[in-house]
Amino acid sequence: MRRFAALHRVLDEPARAGEREASLVAYFREAPAEDAAWALSFLTGGRPPRAVSAAALEQWAAEVADLPLWLVEASRRAVSDRAETVALLVAAVPREEREWPLHRLVVERLLPLAAATAEEKRSLLVATWRELPAAELLTFCQLASGTFKPGVSIGAVSRALAEAMASDAGAIAQRLAEPWTPSAAAFRSLSAGTVEEGAAARSYPFHLAAPLAGEPDELPGGLAAWRAEWHWAGARAQLVRREAGPLLWSRAGELITASYPAVAEAAEALPAGTVLDGQLLRWDDSAPRAEVPESARPSISYLAYDLLELGGVDLRSRPLDERRAALRELVASLREPRLLLSPLLEAASWQELRALLPEARARQAVGLLLKRRDSTYAAGREEGAWRKWSAAPLTVEAVLLYAQRGEGGRGSDYRDYTFAVWHEGELVSVAKASGGLPPREIEELDRWVRRHIVESFGPVRQLVPELVFELAFDAVEPSGRHKAGLVLRNPRVLRWLRDRAPAEAAHLAHLRARIPGAAGSVDGR
Amino acid sequence: MFETPSIRLRGARPRVRDSGSLRPEEGGATPDLGSRLTSKARRMPSASAPSVRLPRPPLLEVTEHGLYCAAGDFHVDPWGPVARAVVTHGHADHARRGSRAYLAAPSGLPVLRLRLGRDARLEALPFGEERRLGDATVSLHPAGHLLGSAQVRIEHRGEVWVVSGDYKTDSDPTCEPFEAVPCDTFVTESTFGLPVFRWPAQATVLAAIDAWWRENAAAGRASVVFAYALGKAQRLLAGVDSSIGPLVVHGAVRACVDAYRAAGRALPAVHAATTLPRERLVRSLVIAPPSAQGSPWMRRFPGASTAFVSGWMHLRALRRQRRVDRGFVLSDHVDWPGLLGAVAATGAARVGVTHGYTGPVVRWLAERSGLDAWALPTRFTGEGGVEEEALEAEAPEEEP
Numbered sequence: 001m002r003r004f005a006a007l008h009r010v011l012d013e014p015a016r017a018g019e020r021e022a023s024l025v026a027y028f029r030e031a032p033a034e035d036a037a038w039a040l041s042f043l044t045g046g047r048p049p050r051a052v053s054a055a056a057l058e059q060w061a062a063e064v065a066d067l068p069l070w071l072v073e074a075s076r077r078a079v080s081d082r083a084e085t086v087a088l089l090v091a092a093v094p095r096e097e098r099e100w101p102l103h104r105l106v107v108e109r110l111l112p113l114a115a116a117t118a119e120e121k122r123s124l125l126v127a128t129w130r131e132l133p134a135a136e137l138l139t140f141c142q143l144a145s146g147t148f149k150p151g152v153s154i155g156a157v158s159r160a161l162a163e164a165m166a167s168d169a170g171a172i173a174q175r176l177a178e179p180w181t182p183s184a185a186a187f188r189s190l191s192a193g194t195v196e197e198g199a200a201a202r203s204y205p206f207h208l209a210a211p212l213a214g215e216p217d218e219l220p221g222g223l224a225a226w227r228a229e230w231h232w233a234g235a236r237a238q239l240v241r242r243e244a245g246p247l248l249w250s251r252a253g254e255l256i257t258a259s260y261p262a263v264a265e266a267a268e269a270l271p272a273g274t275v276l277d278g279q280l281l282r283w284d285d286s287a288p289r290a291e292v293p294e295s296a297r298p299s300i301s302y303l304a305y306d307l308l309e310l311g312g313v314d315l316r317s318r319p320l321d322e323r324r325a326a327l328r329e330l331v332a333s334l335r336e337p338r339l340l341l342s343p344l345l346e347a348a349s350w351q352e353l354r355a356l357l358p359e360a361r362a363r364q365a366v367g368l369l370l371k372r373r374d375s376t377y378a379a380g381r382e383e384g385a386w387r388k389w390s391a392a393p394l395t396v397e398a399v400l401l402y403a404q405r406g407e408g409g410r411g412s413d414y415r416d417y418t419f420a421v422w423h424e425g426e427l428v429s430v431a432k433a434s435g436g437l438p439p440r441e442i443e444e445l446d447r448w449v450r451r452h453i454v455e456s457f458g459p460v461r462q463l464v465p466e467l468v469f470e471l472a473f474d475a476v477e478p479s480g481r482h483k484a485g486l487v488l489r490n491p492r493v494l495r496w497l498r499d500r501a502p503a504e505a506a507h508l509a510h511l512r513a514r515i516p517g518a519a520g521s522v523d524g525r
Numbered sequence: 526m527f528e529t530p531s532i533r534l535r536g537a538r539p540r541v542r543d544s545g546s547l548r549p550e551e552g553g554a555t556p557d558l559g560s561r562l563t564s565k566a567r568r569m570p571s572a573s574a575p576s577v578r579l580p581r582p583p584l585l586e587v588t589e590h591g592l593y594c595a596a597g598d599f600h601v602d603p604w605g606p607v608a609r610a611v612v613t614h615g616h617a618d619h620a621r622r623g624s625r626a627y628l629a630a631p632s633g634l635p636v637l638r639l640r641l642g643r644d645a646r647l648e649a650l651p652f653g654e655e656r657r658l659g660d661a662t663v664s665l666h667p668a669g670h671l672l673g674s675a676q677v678r679i680e681h682r683g684e685v686w687v688v689s690g691d692y693k694t695d696s697d698p699t700c701e702p703f704e705a706v707p708c709d710t711f712v713t714e715s716t717f718g719l720p721v722f723r724w725p726a727q728a729t730v731l732a733a734i735d736a737w738w739r740e741n742a743a744a745g746r747a748s749v750v751f752a753y754a755l756g757k758a759q760r761l762l763a764g765v766d767s768s769i770g771p772l773v774v775h776g777a778v779r780a781c782v783d784a785y786r787a788a789g790r791a792l793p794a795v796h797a798a799t800t801l802p803r804e805r806l807v808r809s810l811v812i813a814p815p816s817a818q819g820s821p822w823m824r825r826f827p828g829a830s831t832a833f834v835s836g837w838m839h840l841r842a843l844r845r846q847r848r849v850d851r852g853f854v855l856s857d858h859v860d861w862p863g864l865l866g867a868v869a870a871t872g873a874a875r876v877g878v879t880h881g882y883t884g885p886v887v888r889w890l891a892e893r894s895g896l897d898a899w900a901l902p903t904r905f906t907g908e909g910g911v912e913e914e915a916l917e918a919e920a921p922e923e924e925p
Contacts, residue, residue: 013841016830016850067720068892074885075721080842088721088839092862134725138841405846459846 001100003031004039005136011043011151020152024160028191035102037187042143043150043157044176045258048106050146051113052121054082057145060122061086064093064129080457083147087137090129097133103182105132110143155254165191170198173255174247203238203249204275204308204316205379209369209386216350216370216389227320227373228345228353230365231388232303233475233489234281239263239302241270242312248280263302266338273312274330277377278304278342281364304331305342308377316377323377353389360391361514366474367391393472394514396488397497399505400467401427403449404460414449414461415442417493419471421484423508427465428484430511431473436493445496468500469493476514486511584661584679584686585712585877587902592688592712596681597661599628601688611663613690614674615640615755628656630665632701633673635784636755652701668692669703670857671756672785678706687871688712691880693856694863695727699759699790705870712901713868715881716858717836724836724860730853731764737832737851742770742808747829751849754814755781756857757834759792761812767793770808771801775822777814798825818849836860868894877901 010023028036042048062072067089076085100109109128113121125144132140142148150157154176155169162169171193180186209231212219219226237256240247246267248257257264260280270276282300307327308316315323324344331341345368347353353368360367367390375385398419405414416434420427435442445467452464473488481487488511585592590605599609606623613619613629615636620627622641629637631649638647650656652675655664660682665675670691677688687708694703734750741748752758754777762772762782774782774795782792801809811826815833823829831849836856838844844852859867868876868890875897878886883900890898 013844013852014848014850019850065720071720071885071889074882075719078719078882079721079840084841085721088723092720092723459842 001102001105001136001140002133003027004035004042004102005139007039008139008151009135012149021156021160024152024157025164028161028164032101032103033184033187037182037184038102038106040157040161040176040187040190041180041182042148043152044154045150046182047146047148048110048143049114051110051116052125052144054145054147056118056121057086057125057141058082060125061089061129064126065089077457080460081147083141083145084138087134087141091134091137093130095130095132095134098131100132100136105140106182110140113144153252153254155252158255161191162193167191168193168198170201172198174198174201174244177247177255177257178245200242200244201240201247203240203247203253204277204377206236206238206251206277207306207377207386208380209371209388210384212370212387212389216353216387219370219387220384221372223347223350225373227324227371228347229305229342229369229371230345230360230363231367231369231390232279232281232342233364233366234279234300234303237278237280237302238308239267239270239274239276239278239304241267241272241274243272246270260300260302263300263338266334266336267302269334269336269339270330271311273309275307275309276302276304276327277306277308278302301338301340303340303342306377319374319376320371321373357389357391361394361475364475365391393474394476395470395472395494396421396430396506396511397468397470397500397504398430399427399465399502400463400469401429401465402460402462413442413446415446417469418460419469419491420465421506421508421511422503423484428508430482430484430486430508431471431488431491433471433491433493437496441496465502468497468502468505470495470497476511478515484508484511486515584681584684584710585688592901594658594661594679594681597658597663597679599658599661599663600624601677602690609658611658611665611677612637613668613677613688614670616671616691616753619690628658628663630667630673630675632788632790633675635787636671636673636781639780639784666704666706667701669694669697669700671697672700672759672788672790674700674756676704676706678708684709686710686712687873689714689867691716691858692867693859694867695724695856697760697857698763699756699785699792703867705867707872709873710875710877711868711871711873712877712879713864713886714858715864715878715883715886717856717860718864718878718882718886720861722836722839722860723862724839724856725854727764727855730855734761734764734832734834734853735766735769737830738765738769738810741830745807747773747807747809747811747826749811749813749823749826749829749831750834750853751813751815751818751831751847752834753857754778757855758782758812758814759785759790760855760857761834762792762795765810770810771796771805773798773801773806773809773811775811775813775817777817778812798822865889865894868896875899879903 007027062069079085158173159169161172175190236251237248246264250256280300281303307323370387372385398421401420402418403414404416418429419431420429453461455462471491472494473491475489477487479487585594590603590607592601600607601611602619603610608625610624611628620640626646628648628650634647650665655662662680664678668674668676668690679686685708687706691714692703738748758778772795832851833847833849834853834855838852839854876890879901880903887898887900890896
């Protein structure tokens, strides 16, 4: 646990470039396999079930540290994290520290916690608090209360493990995508991926679209040389189906298959040796979705718009029209409601296409994509082959409610902002955005922030709700994780509205109405 | 539950009790301070106390310029210009420019000179020595916060108040150790007045800094530490293992190092970033004020590893927010057990709480210790760290 807690601290907090990777590699080299197995599981999202509620954790910590609950609460407000507050408070308890190997801590303490009665939970926790060295308490409290965050991507873990074991990262990532139970044997087998296996899992480098500068009339070849389709707002992914099970790769190079089980299941129907490019979208007609519980929501579909490999043959150097024809045929033969074809938009003129732009939002698209009919699927952002024609952004007038110091510059300006709109007489946060204002206004706002702090929560400053800003955003999405029940996609600060009173800011209903489901149209995530 | 830290308890009361004619130690002629009454002071209720003895006015009150003692007609750490200021230490939230006369501990004078300007009238009052100010008797006692930092003991008609200023009970080779002064009323700071703040052993933290520095030096990258230029920087210089590599300081730190030396404190040799060749620079420990982070000054240390040294580094959110490679927990303020131990050691029945988490400390002292505790407003509210740092930026930063 000592080694794992130290590793987690490096991963969880800012570190020198390369230090994270080096720490991961060193950990996997040095840790015994039975411990490394659990570390690998925790770092790749396999966290143990929440064994103890944060409130109970706090209650017992108060008892053990002999502190009144009000003081624990005051402490939590300063620390801004429950598990950490508890870890810091119980560190004061007289202790008999001992070395706990990670796997034993998990098997003997963490796993029994989940099944224990309240009284047993208390005694297990208290015993562990007294035995763990102070530096390990935070990681333990996070694991016990289900608030552990790996602080590292699965891709990075796979790469580090591959380096430590001289095996293949792609193969490891693929094996990690399958359910597995942590054990020394499982760890050894997982980390022994071969290069051949890795190659079979790999996606292609994504072809990226460049923004359309100026008017489409100036594009070479005229409309006849181009295809148009919606530029969907969902998550882009390549769907790889080779000998093994289907894999979904994000643009960031992460294996995201496990997050989209329904799509993965549908993709079993693809013939081996197929690679698609497309977008993950939530097709949904039941509106408004904010009120539909997560479990009851229809799951996500894959909207394919390109075919990169078929029958094991790399098609990327073929012209788009040819790839597209093969894709249409392939998708049509599947009849899978979760594997769909992104439709082409037929238009007789650029003007007709332009007229479609205002519809984009309602269709959960951010604009149009223009693709040259003869274009190949090159790696990266080949100049001119694909163009993004973006619709005008949506806007909202919102009140500045919180600020936090931002990155870069002198490092101490308040430049990360949280904005809120009205709902039933209260302000609810709907968006976070950084900077976006001219440097002079950022400085002015920084000075204003320093004089208008109401309260501090860790690094976050709550402010007097006085200033109104205009924000731009690409879409509104329903969200069960946010208090407002929705989240703005890609919000940015447009301007400081100095003449607006906070009471004139927008209401939540204004944003709700912009959730595409609410308009009864196509929707995605 | 909490172990009480060891605190040197003053055995005796200050040496002189009766003298109203204590001579100033330095600075020569001190005019009759009583004649320097401000219009504000005239409104103070000291003269209005009738023969009925019962409700005595408090010895110290919060006025628009901060803590004011009507009996002695002086302010403690005033935040605006006043006639007579008794200053606990040279941090910018305690020593403000513009007052007509300042009284402080001798070892703190060079730093105060730096902060208050060439023309400020500074006068030294050695630790433990009494001085008559108006009807009050004032003495200074080490607070252990930084060199020359003082607690202010005020006695008037048999009643004793002590104002702690900022203080710590941890050992620190660069300053006089904290001394618990028995009193009726203790005014304590509470920057870290919550039970989550318990400092790790200083030796462990210094060893961790050394280990990080050694590792960086071996890998050929400079180790840049951000720390408050006054106090923390000198404590670091004295505490790290200077055999690992050269010690480099930013101009703002350099000025305070010189002030410490002028006060007779030995510190290891320091270099300016401009005077060291590159191959030595990459093995060095660089100490700079927090405001240097992200500034062009940092371009001298490409590829450097960075760290922040402060009590605030005890909290994960603040370590993450700092965006440095390491956060080391080393504070010049008392932690929770230190604070409670210090309050108990004074034997005070009344405790005024200021500068920090006043609410929780007041409630704890009232509920658990049965003390008459109350909160004193501070001008510099919020977390001391942030404000201290904002004010730190007012200090000279560029290299001379």
